[in-house]
Amino acid sequence: MTLPRPDPDAAPLRSSSEAVPHDLIELLFFAYRDFVGDPDRILADYGFGRAHHRVLHFVQRRPGLTIAELLDILQITKQSLNRVLKELVEKGYIEQRTGRQDKRQRHLHTTATGQDLALRLVRLQAKRINRALASVGPEAAATAAQYLSALIDPSEQPKVNRLLGKP
Amino acid sequence: MTLPRPDPDAAPLRSSSEAVPHDLIELLFFAYRDFVGDPDRILADYGFGRAHHRVLHFVQRRPGLTIAELLDILQITKQSLNRVLKELVEKGYIEQRTGRQDKRQRHLHTTATGQDLALRLVRLQAKRINRALASVGPEAAATAAQYLSALIDPSEQPKVNRLLGKP
DNA sequence: TGAGATATGTCAATAAGGCTGACCCAAATT
């Protein structure tokens, strides 16, 4: 099966002086797909999906996170969050603790089981990333991080930087 | 609302000597989300979703693509592809031409309308990427491309390289 | 020529992960 080559004349940029970096567009699609594919396969054994992974990941990373903070990070509705969070709590991967100062808040923590799974998943993703960095040279790490960071909505960047601990 | 900082001692890497680049893991999530968010908003006006976008994009990029080739790129089932492809054809964004040598094949092409939409979307994504490149320096483009490419499953890399026209 | 492989299309059922809208309670704030 031979794929046709991209046709350079197919889309002349008449009304735009900006170049279109097709490779960066398509590579992000393929890279992201394979990147989340690894965890997906494991999560399926637990009856979890991608949404559970994200919740587990950020709770593991930021123990004590509240619901509101998690909603702000994930940018989904509380109904969507609640479904997966409830399952993670019921199955014993995440624990909710009522806030001490503000008793309305629920602070989220991974249980020992939750930590095991979160670590297993994050190591799997780290493996892929480290393999990539090894192949392009470790100097690329900083550049890649800066590039990905700059792709984020400027309005979201402060939040993400805080999240990553880079104020 | 103040987010707690990542807890560096929360997940000691007892059973792994590999470092875990949390920033690169999380940045990929945020970057991808915002990257596909732009087109999503536009597509909603047309009654299309992300799946339609991917089909339209690759057909625009590789005019004459067959169904089998597209399935191989997207890695979804033909039933999934068929639903969105049918809608794109019915609404006049994509055209199917029966193969000349092999009459079983359908060669896919964007219509004029399809090209307009595809270009609009690709320019939007290019804008975000070019903004990012401008902020980190254009030298970063090659590094970012290499890094993203190296994230892809090694078994898939030849295919992607062919697709991008870099053999 | 006839058998089998290939390319595509389609039906039906199911699941995951999102959404909106409408409520509810308890606790904090003013």
Place this chain on the structure above:
DNA sequence: AATTTGGGTCAGCCTTATTGACATATCTCA
């Protein structure tokens, strides 16, 4: 005491994906 905030929940809907089964046309090869 009244209002706002943090969180939970019900119900219904959409999109994208899946599996499995089957249909049809066309191509290839013995």
